[in-house]
Amino acid sequence: MNFDRILPIMNDRDTAGFFEACKNKTLVYRACQSCNATLNPPRAHCGNCGSWDTAWREASGRGRLYSWTTVCHQVHPAYGVPYTVVIVELEDAPEVRLVGQLNGSPDLCAGMEMQVWFETLEDGTVLPQWEPVEKIQQGKES
Amino acid sequence: MPARQTDDFGHQDRCAIVGIGSTEFSRNSERSVLTLATEASAAALADAGLSPKDVDGIVRCDHDHVTHNDLVCSLGIANLTYQGQVGPGGVGPCAMVGQAVAAILSGQATTVLLYRSLNGRSEVRFGSGTASARDAAVTVGGQGTYDEFFLPFGLMTAGQTFSIMAQRHMIEYGTTCEQLGSIAIACREQANANPAAQMHSKPLDMQTYLASRMISTPLRLYDYCLETDGACAVVVTSTDRASDTRKSPVLIRAVAQGCPPDMRGGMMFPIVMRDSITDLPAYSVASTLYARAGLGPDEIDVAQLYDCFSISILLQLEAYGFCEKGEGGPFAESGAIHRGGALPINTGGGHLSEGYIHGMNHVVEGVRQMRGDSSGQVPHAETCLVTGGPLPTGSAVILRKS
Ligand SMILES: [Zn+2]
Numbered sequence: 001m002n003f004d005r006i007l008p009i010m011n012d013r014d015t016a017g018f019f020e021a022c023k024n025k026t027l028v029y030r031a032c033q034s035c036n037a038t039l040n041p042p043r044a045h046c047g048n049c050g051s052w053d054t055a056w057r058e059a060s061g062r063g064r065l066y067s068w069t070t071v072c073h074q075v076h077p078a079y080g081v082p083y084t085v086v087i088v089e090l091e092d093a094p095e096v097r098l099v100g101q102l103n104g105s106p107d108l109c110a111g112m113e114m115q116v117w118f119e120t121l122e123d124g125t126v127l128p129q130w131e132p133v134e135k136i137q138q139g140k141e142s
Numbered sequence: 143m144p145a146r147q148t149d150d151f152g153h154q155d156r157c158a159i160v161g162i163g164s165t166e167f168s169r170n171s172e173r174s175v176l177t178l179a180t181e182a183s184a185a186a187l188a189d190a191g192l193s194p195k196d197v198d199g200i201v202r203c204d205h206d207h208v209t210h211n212d213l214v215c216s217l218g219i220a221n222l223t224y225q226g227q228v229g230p231g232g233v234g235p236c237a238m239v240g241q242a243v244a245a246i247l248s249g250q251a252t253t254v255l256l257y258r259s260l261n262g263r264s265e266v267r268f269g270s271g272t273a274s275a276r277d278a279a280v281t282v283g284g285q286g287t288y289d290e291f292f293l294p295f296g297l298m299t300a301g302q303t304f305s306i307m308a309q310r311h312m313i314e315y316g317t318t319c320e321q322l323g324s325i326a327i328a329c330r331e332q333a334n335a336n337p338a339a340q341m342h343s344k345p346l347d348m349q350t351y352l353a354s355r356m357i358s359t360p361l362r363l364y365d366y367c368l369e370t371d372g373a374c375a376v377v378v379t380s381t382d383r384a385s386d387t388r389k390s391p392v393l394i395r396a397v398a399q400g401c402p403p404d405m406r407g408g409m410m411f412p413i414v415m416r417d418s419i420t421d422l423p424a425y426s427v428a429s430t431l432y433a434r435a436g437l438g439p440d441e442i443d444v445a446q447l448y449d450c451f452s453i454s455i456l457l458q459l460e461a462y463g464f465c466e467k468g469e470g471g472p473f474a475e476s477g478a479i480h481r482g483g484a485l486p487i488n489t490g491g492g493h494l495s496e497g498y499i500h501g502m503n504h505v506v507e508g509v510r511q512m513r514g515d516s517s518g519q520v521p522h523a524e525t526c527l528v529t530g531g532p533l534p535t536g537s538a539v540i541l542r543k544s
Contacts, residue, residue: 005294006298007282007294009281011284012284018291041288041406041408067306067310067414068306069302069358070358070359071358072359073358075269083296085296097415099297101296
């Protein structure tokens with residue numbers, strides 16, 4: 001039996017720009033044009049300086065692994081275990097972290113370099129996913 | 143952390159908890175959450191020597207399915223002058239005590255009932271993910287939930303979120319699974335002495351802990367709290383009025399709530415985007431609480447620390463100043479938090495082993511300690527720290543023997 005993956009809402013006024021950019025294989029984050037504070041998760045107002053002059057900025061697509069968990073107990077029919085949730089900080093703005101999903105339980109280490117790739121789902125939704133730039137050779141099989 | 147001698151709104155010891163009540167804790171209560179809330183509330187009022195007619199204030203938790211209206215009707219409360227609500231979720235109970243104090247000291251109520259009721263095993267299981275994940279909704283997020291950044295990537299439960307925090311603590315400080323295990327065992331030992339605890343008859347040793355199945359690395363089955371059907375309630379009044387209640391009142395020394403320095407919105411998942419996920423809002427709660435109490439961590443005799451997971455306790459041991467940042471693991475492993483240790487914690491068994499009443503059973507157990515009738519009674523204990531959920535904000539109270 002096939003179950004549908006969980007999809008992000010595409011028309012939220014604060015966050016749609018992030019997923020729209022993904023359709024063009026572009027990774028973006030929100031930032032303040034006045035004080036350069038990053039605004040993640042995305043929002044229209046800068047709480048740091050009070051400016052409304054905020055915009056999307058393009059990220060390089062490189063990052064570093066901050067933390068992770070390998071999920072062994074399944075809670076959703078479309079998300080078979082094991083899989084690993086990774087938390088990645090952007091190379092361009094390390095205070096901006098994004099979430100990705102890896103299959104299985106790969107060997108990981110904090111600070112390892114990660115690269116974004118874009119996963120296109122059946123309905124056309126595009127999710128930014130992350131994978132290690134270099135796989136760790138030794139250790140258990142993934 | 144040195145305690146400043148300030149009580150900025152003059153509340154020290156001016157209100158007291160005069161009644162506590164609980165249902166049994168089970169996997170299937172076979173009755174409604176309203177019935178459970180009514181039973182626990184009636185028991186708390188009887189414990190105080192009061193009746194529903196004496197209650198003029200109710201503060202509820204925003205996650206409770208029982209409304210003010212339901213409980214007023216069910217209990218037969220006739221003259222309610224104050225209705226409050228606090229949250230989110232597990233942050234509720236200690237913040238509810240704070241709001242009761244505020245209502246009483248401002249003259250809006252004299253006798254305030256607090257309750258938390260849930261069929262957490264037989265009806266709504268938190269462990270199965272957020273409502274949107276459970277319902278296999280096609281589309282999630284929006285409206286400031288930010289769920290769209292997490293659920294599609296498979297991050298969908300509190301346990302997974304705390305696992306990411308635990309992993310990061312291991313990265314930064316070398317914390318070990320055995321140290322987390324010592325926390326689970328400390329709670330279990332307390333439950334083994336508490337006949338009302340769900341894990342009363344089930345001992346836990348390190349070998350069993352390490353052999354238990356992994357739920358989400360690095361957290362195992364016994365790092366996770368229980369899922370419980372049950373309810374707890376407490377009655378708060380002014381210390382002046384408390385002189386004619388049935389049992390000796392337990393003084394509310396100080397109350398506090400707090401936020402993280404970099405709030406990231408949403409409810410739970412956006413915390414993984416915070417500057418440091420090993421720094422809890424409890425740091426700011428502790429600073430405010432100790433200053434208001436005129437007490438420091440060295441003057442706390444026993445603590446009831448909110449334990450949705452073992453790692454929650456470890457992080458709070460650091461945040462509430464019982465050890466240095468990063469030292470929570472060795473501190474837990476030293477035996478300090480166990481029965482007979484320097485700072486016994488969760489003396490009824492906590493969420494890990496007594497039952498999961500979303501922080502309210504911690505308040506009830508704190509009162510038992512200050513009355514001197516806990517199954518894990520700490521000799522000569524005069525102060526008890528009780529904490530609320532560690533995310534996304536925080537709350538805590540210090541109780542004192544009268
Ligand atoms: Zn700004």
